[in-house]
Amino acid sequence: NDIDSLYYEGSIFGKQSEIRSLFMRAFGGTLSVTGQISDNEKFSGAVEADTLRFANIPALRSFLPDLTGELSFQGDVEWTPEKRVGNFTLFARDLKTSERDLGNFGGEVIIDDAGMRVNSGEFDKLGIKIDGEIDWAGMRPYKAELLLDNVDFSFIPESHGIKTFDYGGLLVSGACSVQGDLKTGMPDVIDMQLESIRIQKENDVIVSNRPMQVIYQNGGIEIRSLELKYRLGILGVEGMVVPGKSLALMVNGKDFSLKALGRLFDLPNWNYEGNLSLSARLFGDLNDLKLKADAGVSEFIIAGRSIPEVKGRVEGDKSRIIVEDVCITLPASSFNLKGNIDLAEGYKPVNINMHLFVPQGPLTDLPVYLPDLFREASGTIKADLNLTGKPSNPQITGDLHLQADTLAFSNMRKPLTKVDFAVSTEDKVINIDTLEAHLGRGKLSGRGQVDFRNSLGSVSASLSGEKLDLSFMNLEVNNASASIDIGGDLYNPIIKGKVMVPRGKFNLTSDVFSRRRKLDLFFDSLAYHFDVEVPRNFWVRSSFLNAEMRGKFSIAGDLDDIKLDGGISCVQGNLFFQQRRFRIDTGEIKFGGVENSFDPHIYVKSEGQIQSTRIFLTLQGRISSFTPRIYSSPPMSESDLLAMLALGRDMSAINQGDSKELFETEILEGLKNSYISALIGNTISSALNLDELFLSSLFDRSSGKTKSFIRVGKYIGRNIFMAYEGTMDEEDEETYIFEYRLPKGFVVNIEFKEPERDQRINVRYDWKFW
Secondary structure, three states: OOEEEEEEEEEEEOOEEEEEEEEEEEOOEEEEEEEEEEOOOEEEEEEEEEEEEHHHOHHHHHHOOOOEEEEEEEEEEEEOOOOEEEEEEEEEEEEEOOOOEEEEEEEEEEEOOOEEEEEEEEEOOOOEEEEEEEEOOOOOEEEEEEEEEEEEOOHHHHHOOOOOOOOOOEEEEEEEEEEEEOOOOOEEEEEEEEEEEEEEEOOEEEEEOOOEEEEEEOOEEEEEEEEEEEOOEEEEEEEEEEOOOEEEEEEEEEEEEHHHHHHHOOOOOOOEEEEEEEEEEEEEEOOOOEEEEEEEEEEEEEOOEEEEEEEEEEEEOOOEEEEEEEEEEOOOOEEEEEEEEEEEOOOEEEEEEEEEEEEEEEOOOHHHHOOOOEEEEEEEEEEEEEEEEEOOEEEEEEEEEEEEEEEEEOOEOOOEEEEEEEEEEEOOEEEEEEEEEEEOOEEEEEEEEEEOOOOOOEEEEEEEEEEEEEEEOOEEEEEEEEEEEEEEEOOEEEEEEEEEOOEEEEEOOHHHHOOOOOOOOOOOOOEEEEEEEEEEEEEEEOOOEEEEEEEEEEEEEOOOOEEEEEEEEEEEEEEEEOOEEEEEEEEEEEOOOOOOOOOOEEEEEEEEEEOOEEEEEEEEEEHHHOEEEEEEEOOOOHHHHHHHHHOOOOHHHOOOOOOHHHHHHHHHHHHHHHHHHHHHHHHHHHHOOOOEEEEEEEEEOOOOEEEEEEEEEEEEOOOEEEEEEEOOOOOOOEEEEEEEEOHHHEEEEEEEEEOOOEEEEEEEEOHHHO
């Protein structure tokens, strides 16, 4: 089936034959032969082949199954038992494998009695020139000399299942000699003298720093003087590799980029930067490699945080990593690690025995490396700890002493001060020897222990405080008391507490309604429950509400969720709308109903008066989306009431050209936008550290236009308050307010109005102060 057609023309005279034309269509091309045959053993003539396909030639297909392309050659040959002479010109076109485009090959093939030679062979696309020879005698030994000019060698690691290099990503230049026997297949010796190597991965370019040599013989690969350079970094490798069996490599480097290494080897989730310096040995059976290394990383960056230096000595195999000494240097402190990590199959850590030593140093690194936990820290820490057991739940023993001048957790506006925390260990029991901290004018103190004798660390601890002043996110608490009990174990704590808040303040802004993100802590589980009692004098404030509250509620949750239950009711206070003050008659806030979010249900009924009309304003619904309702005594239509409040006119004052429906829409939208702007305004006031920011609109009867109104206020210290209100129009009235709070609840109020230059001085008694 390999020959499609055959044409023969010639003559035969006994043992003499003349082939005038032998033409075949075979192997996807054509083959022509002319010449003479004598004594049935001697041939002399010419042979020509045109576009034979490699995939159709059985002998080549069994040796190179994925090779495709076309082969053409022509030449003269004389073949006898005593003499073999020939000279051919050979050309192969469009050579390809399943993974590579090899281009074209051309060369001269000479046959003589000793063997066959290839002269001036060249792969045009690969950049390889070749000269070689094969002997007919014995095992048919062969040898070849190759010149390499930016040859893409990425197919070599790829043929062994290593997908590190992209096409064109591993270019080499130099010379290569090959020796072997054709009957045994693999070469006996390959000697590569490489002048240059160029590795490109994405935008990283790694080049050889000097010439190198790679020798393959006796089944092993010897690497000599391989030295790679990336920017200012150097990485060198020398040693022996026996494919499929073993290796023994020496690796030395200085200031080589970790980021470039990670990209080069396609390491998953590689988010590290830094400069690696090391001296390491990697040796042993491929199924049980061993490592010994002295390494250091400068300017190490992990998850966006910079560590100036990491250095140490490690060794290990597939069953264990031994950390002989590792020192991690931070900007203001350092710590040391020493011990071992036991590994399971797949190099998974299953057991640790580590010693952590922190020499006495400052705490200022805590907010830098743990910003989700700490906002501010100053003071000193010293620790000498041992961690043993499972990496996820290690047993901890040792001593630790932390003394902080200030220590603030995230979202905690006022820090803890004069913090003193000390623990010591005796017979696998960690004793909390000292736990003291000041919070405002008050003091926290505690005692307890963590017992590792028969568990993951059974916790028994208590914490109490009196006269505590706390600022946390939108909450400010004064003179509070608390008692907290902690049980469970170190990795599954159960926290219960009671809190009394005699005085406090909560600023209501739009960001409190968002869902809270899950706590990212080292606990396997967490359960907490706090009962909070507010006897009174707790003020909830926003741009539309200022109310004193009292009540009882609880806060409970775990790592995934937080729940509030209970509620608080209004003692006194005011609602504000369009510069009108409404005294609250009844009000309550009930928690619950919305998972993992602070968005309680609110009901407020308030009363105000304009001239002889009593106006009632109620708010009902979730704080993030409540519904306002307004009515009056004597009764008025809702549109008249809203017009009076929002635009300073009622329906009877509508211009003849105004549509009643359009006017009512303007009023209702004004009410809605007033509360929306109040929430937004309060968010802005918190961001700008203002105590008041009120945004609204006023209807100007003289011009018939609605103007923007703003009021901003700020407390200076505890007793002085300054405010401004106006339309920000140069022609309109502006008011500057100054208040000074005297002892026992008396307040002096001074107002200056421009451009009238009017001044007012008032003295009032603020009984809400107590």
